[in-house]
Amino acid sequence: xxxxxxxxxxxxxxxxxxxxxxxxxxxxxxxxxxxxxxxxxxxxxxxxxxxxxxxxxxxxxxxxxxxxxxxxxxxxxxxxxxxxxxxxxxxxxxxxxxxxxxxxxxxxxxxxxxxxxxxxxxxxxxxxxxxxxxxxxxxxxxxxxxxxxxxxxxxxxxxxxxxxxxxxxxxxxxxxxxxxxxxxxxxxxxxxxxxxxxxxxxxxxxxxxxxxxxxxxxxxxxxxxxxxxxxxxxxxxxxxxxxxxxxxxxxxxxxxxxxxx
Ligand SMILES: [Cu+2]
Numbered sequence: 001x002x003x004x005x006x007x008x009x010x011x012x013x014x015x016x017x018x019x020x021x022x023x024x025x026x027x028x029x030x031x032x033x034x035x036x037x038x039x040x041x042x043x044x045x046x047x048x049x050x051x052x053x054x055x056x057x058x059x060x061x062x063x064x065x066x067x068x069x070x071x072x073x074x075x076x077x078x079x080x081x082x083x084x085x086x087x088x089x090x091x092x093x094x095x096x097x098x099x100x101x102x103x104x105x106x107x108x109x110x111x112x113x114x115x116x117x118x119x120x121x122x123x124x125x126x127x128x129x130x131x132x133x134x135x136x137x138x139x140x141x142x143x144x145x146x147x148x149x150x151x152x153x154x155x156x157x158x159x160x161x162x163x164x165x166x167x168x169x170x171x172x173x174x175x176x177x178x179x180x181x182x183x184x185x186x187x188x189x190x191x192x193x194x195x196x197x198x199x200x201x202x203x204x205x206x207x208x209x210x211x212x213x214x215x216x217x218x219x220x221x222x223x224x225x226x227x228x229x230x231x232x233x234x235x236x237x238x239x240x241x242x243x244x245x246x247x248x249x250x251x252x253x254x255x256x257x258x259x260x261x
Pocket of ligand 1: 124168169170204205206207208212215
């Protein structure tokens with residue numbers, strides 16, 4: 001019944017199943033993305049199934065057991081052991097199910113194998129980002145008004161090492177279906193393989209202060225040749241080595257109080 005109503009609403013509104021049932025999760029642009037997509041969609045399928053059964057039962061009870069005579073009092077049920085056991089066990093099974101799949105996928109996504117082709121140290125700072133391309137020994141840095149662009153080669157595994165010299169930020173590339181906190185005094189890391197060419201939007205996903213909303217960046221996923229040409233570009237501009245002020249936190253010393261720019 002509720003499912004039928006949902007279907008009617010879906011057809012009437014003209015939106016896709018992804019928009020209607022899965023809240024329009026973007027198509028993943030990384031090799032690892034489908035893991036997240038499956039977990040998300042699977043969780044919603046389970047949630048919708050539970051919802052439809054629950055709403056159906058509520059509707060059925062409201063109609064089947066409605067008051068028919070003015071002085072009618074429904075049958076009073078209390079201390080029904082089987083019922084109480086049921087509504088303790090069913091939610092437990094649901095939570096355990098969500099937990100098991102989340103733990104499985106999270107373990108897979110966060111395993112660092114160290115077989116990457118590039119290692120990039122991303123520095124989130126008040127209020128922009130710096131990218132230290134460790135293997136290429138070049139860097140790029142943005143400002144709130146000129147957001148920087150992170151370049152990565154397509155179909156190659158990139159290892160990200162996230163550091164912050166000030167407060168907690170969060171590195172989020174929307175179409176990668178992935179984000180991770182950037183924490184001062186700690187190096188958070190993950191590996192990812194971007195597999196779609198194009199320019200993607202990135203932002204800080206942790207409310208970090210005054211100009212949090214301006215902590216934007218772009219990600220360009222390009223061919224190997226274009227990537228190398230861009231690295232050469234940065235070299236020609238003299239942006240070699242790592243940004244000195246970032247190194248303080250990168251090497252795990254006390255986070256610097258200095259602002260980068
Ligand atoms: Cu931030």
